[in-house]
Amino acid sequence: xxxxxxxxxxxxxxxxxxxxxxxxPAALYExxxxxxxxxxxxxxxEAVGMSCTDCHQMNAGERGAAIPAVSKCAECHSEAxxxxxxxxxxxxxxxxxxxxxxxxxxxxQPQNVHFSHIAHTGRANIRCEECHGPHGESESLRxxxxxxxxxxxxxxxxxxxxxxxxxxxxxxxMDDCAxxxxxxxxxxxxxxxxx
Amino acid sequence: xxxxxxQSRYGMLIDLDRCTGCGACMLAxxxxxxxxxxxxxxxxxxxxxxxxxxxxxxxxxxASTQTVYLPLMCQQCDEHPPxxxxxxxxxxxxxxxxxxxxxxxxxxxxCRYCMTACPYHARYFNWWDxxxxxxxxxxxxPGVSTRMRGVVEKCNLCHGRLQEAREQAxxxxxxxxxGETFVPACVEACPTRAxxxxxxxxxxxxxxRQIKTPGTFRLLEQLGTQPKVYYSSARQWxxxxxxxxxxxxxxxxxxx
Numbered sequence: 001x002x003x004x005x006x007x008x009x010x011x012x013x014x015x016x017x018x019x020x021x022x023x024x025p026a027a028l029y030e031x032x033x034x035x036x037x038x039x040x041x042x043x044x045x046e047a048v049g050m051s052c053t054d055c056h057q058m059n060a061g062e063r064g065a066a067i068p069a070v071s072k073c074a075e076c077h078s079e080a081x082x083x084x085x086x087x088x089x090x091x092x093x094x095x096x097x098x099x100x101x102x103x104x105x106x107x108x109q110p111q112n113v114h115f116s117h118i119a120h121t122g123r124a125n126i127r128c129e130e131c132h133g134p135h136g137e138s139e140s141l142r143x144x145x146x147x148x149x150x151x152x153x154x155x156x157x158x159x160x161x162x163x164x165x166x167x168x169x170x171x172x173x174m175d176d177c178a179x180x181x182x183x184x185x186x187x188x189x190x191x192x193x194x195x
Numbered sequence: 196x197x198x199x200x201x202q203s204r205y206g207m208l209i210d211l212d213r214c215t216g217c218g219a220c221m222l223a224x225x226x227x228x229x230x231x232x233x234x235x236x237x238x239x240x241x242x243x244x245x246x247x248x249x250x251x252x253x254x255x256x257x258a259s260t261q262t263v264y265l266p267l268m269c270q271q272c273d274e275h276p277p278x279x280x281x282x283x284x285x286x287x288x289x290x291x292x293x294x295x296x297x298x299x300x301x302x303x304x305x306c307r308y309c310m311t312a313c314p315y316h317a318r319y320f321n322w323w324d325x326x327x328x329x330x331x332x333x334x335x336x337p338g339v340s341t342r343m344r345g346v347v348e349k350c351n352l353c354h355g356r357l358q359e360a361r362e363q364a365x366x367x368x369x370x371x372x373x374g375e376t377f378v379p380a381c382v383e384a385c386p387t388r389a390x391x392x393x394x395x396x397x398x399x400x401x402x403x404r405q406i407k408t409p410g411t412f413r414l415l416e417q418l419g420t421q422p423k424v425y426y427s428s429a430r431q432w433x434x435x436x437x438x439x440x441x442x443x444x445x446x447x448x449x450x451x
Contacts, residue, residue, distance in 0.1 A: 191358075
């Protein structure tokens, strides 16, 4: 076989593969910075010593209810405690003006999906880490990655575009939810998860 | 292994002798389920009326003609729902836990086989993208997603309310009780309490007792689809005529 003859064909394959697997996925997601840098680690560490439920109320409620309101932060940050820029921004831009922080939720599901924390963390006693990984101990907030076509968060798919080598908690596609349900004997009817 | 609810069969019983035809159920249904105001050019056949009150007049034209109002929505067929078996997309599903025949609009491709198959004309097609007058979108129900042009929708027995009831039940360690913690919008809105919701699988429930009383019937029972919506009337002509005429077209039903 004369490779010379297939030269352009092989070049084409390589270009297509690079475009398909690297360029397109990179271009597909736009990176948006969170409105405020926030460190979970500072708050759950020894200095402050808060527990997850101090800030995250896992009750029944509307979507997004698990994120603490600014009034929670104001309990300690009515005046700046430290000297970091992020904290100053928190005090000046949000607490003093009583504005809510427009957090971008990494695990945000599409609008037609219904999810209830309390059934999972309460009755079924599933730990936060099983679905969110180590976010609760993170030092800083990574940029939120939004799919330019669907508008969905990248976390729904997971960081690896091939879905190979994703951590077990990564990815919350329909099948990921359904797999755990099947394993635990939860009936997967459409209207359970869809609204 | 855990199962989060026992097997239920949610059904309804509508007392036609109490229905005054006021239409409060239609309005409550539309508000609850984010149904947009009718688009310009909407006709009798192209609107979205998951719950629709038909006016039926007694056949025969003598002076003593009587009228009955018939609230009609998805009849939640319990066996071989015709819409489910014709769907090429699996966008219609029979929920084994609740008996609800579910329509999943995001999966629907808009072929409308189900609309043809439904003997009750209880399914509706979105001929237009939904739109709300400026400011009114703030009143939308966050628990029910809006649908796009080109898909079919129908009554899902206020599944948004069922999900909310489930969530409350999970929070308080109880379980959902149809008629108490789970009440569809039409049931709640009816000023004469003509509509009742309950669990047909629970022999202790009020509805299970009520459907055994004389005067209770279902529409097109002879088709064998075992609808879970029951009607009742003490008037014989109502029972006889409704079982007959519902088979004809929508407009004919309207005119009786």
